[in-house]
Amino acid sequence: MTPPDHRFLRALRREPVDATPIWIMRQAGRYLPEYRATRARAGSFLALAQTPELACEVTLQPIRRFALDAAILFSDILTVPDAMGLGLHFVEGEGPKFARPLRDAASIRALGVPDPATSLRYVTDAVRLIRHELHGRVPLIGFAGSPWTLACYMIEGEGSASFARAKALALQDPALMHHLLDVLARSVATYLAAQAAAGAQALMLFDTWGGLLTPTMFTEFSLRWLGAVVAQVRAQAPEVPLILFSKGANAHLEGLADTGCDALGLDWTIDIGDARARVGTRVALQGNLDPAVLAATPATIRAQAAAVLDAFGPHPGHVFNLGHGITPDIDPAHVAALVDAVHELSRRG
């Protein structure tokens, strides 16, 4: 068992730590040659994500290489819509697509909450296996996509620069959009609670497209349902800390903190000290080095890591991370330089 006083879990609870914990979004990813080898063996991204043994293997790869303070389940936010029957597949070089996107009210009204014990069993199996294989070395994070973000993909059927179809539905038939978001909130909360029951020791909710909304629409269509997910997860898994990351939504930090989550993820376009001044000690903060810094020299990486640590200051409640996922072009030696710098520079006593 991971001790409950691991520095990652302590930081999420805003308790003092011996050094600032760090993990990296997309740490199990294409910048690692061992990931690319496993991915090639799996044949497809989806086979990798849906085979517990392979998902476990790539989840552990960065933990073996670096002194990271948390593992994160290798999966995809679109597993939930897939389990709802939309038919997820990945087109090489084009990203995710759904065979059956939501194009009418009837298909939205027909959606139900998927049972994690059946259609998402491969995820909870992976969580159990990873927990076993981690041997308590570091805590395991489970995750899901936010209702708004999932709705965007489900309505468009694929990624989009603007998600204009989803926004048009929200503006033209808000009742129908809220029906969809309600089903998604219950699905996501049930899914996150199932990951916690299978062994995930922290949970993260990715609101990838909330930042594309006007303030009014963000409050109504994204934030409201983030709050619903937090409340429902709290009720089902009260002990498991929940991190909320709404990319590009720095204008809404106070509202995000008010959801009752334990921590907020931050992108790099805000000073983490300013963010802390705004949300106080209500939540821990996770972030927020610009991922592009990892393309610079180790000396520059160290200096920029120091700047983030200094901006946060000597308070409890900081989990170091990038402000967005690591990119495939990064030299793994630069990741090692970052992880070591964060631990060395933040060492207490």
Add this chain to the structure above:
Amino acid sequence: MTPPDHRFLRALRREPVDATPIWIMRQAGRYLPEYRATRARAGSFLALAQTPELACEVTLQPIRRFALDAAILFSDILTVPDAMGLGLHFVEGEGPKFARPLRDAASIRALGVPDPATSLRYVTDAVRLIRHELHGRVPLIGFAGSPWTLACYMIEGEGSASFARAKALALQDPALMHHLLDVLARSVATYLAAQAAAGAQALMLFDTWGGLLTPTMFTEFSLRWLGAVVAQVRAQAPEVPLILFSKGANAHLEGLADTGCDALGLDWTIDIGDARARVGTRVALQGNLDPAVLAATPATIRAQAAAVLDAFGPHPGHVFNLGHGITPDIDPAHVAALVDAVHELSRRG
């Protein structure tokens, strides 16, 4: 001659207007069938932008169709680096590329300020022709890219999600980056002043990638050089109003207003009333309807336009626009609905 009391120019000067003026970023673009026909005739985007008669034709097309309050020169922000010798070309479906990107200090130190009278003559010729063909119907806007944005493209050699090369150079050799930004600021200011001398009645500076920076880097590498361009344009063309648009940089509105520009462009992720409360009457504000709204029904477009007008309130100093460029999928009838709604809903007395 366009009267100097045209409502677009009055709004930029924060003077009362009979109705809120509107123009649309990328109003001369692929959503118009007549644009697609002229583009096909030109053979390439670059031929279209570099042939004054064709650039004039597409600039005028949206003015013929809609009751827009300003025309904007059809051109590209990368004309300046092209004139500096980098070899601009467009690869179908991939966007702009430079044949000779900046990959070492020597190539940066070798750059000079291009003379608008020679290497950018096709632009000033287009401005003169458009002014003549407009017959004073609406004012003409000239534009350029910001020093930081141009540096990003010049260092990467093409578009990028992260511009990690440009950021690494800024962090690792700030003196060299500032040398580049200084040359670019002087080039851009000279270029904008030449457009004004040729007849442009307002100027706009697009800081497309400033919003990808941390607050510290934004201040040092983007904002500082925006201020330099504004000051130099002011000195060379004191009568011509200057609009600054730093996409995704809503956290920095106060600093942007302090540059001494006349107006700030806003994306749609901020309430325009909140923006006005922050910058006061120092600048006019241009924006900020979510471009995705144009994919909704005309009734929804009208309601959302009303929401933006209401958020700004009954003060002088509003130029209506989208928060980003119009997308190629939009029905021109929806643009007409927007333009008419803005004029009708804002009509005074």
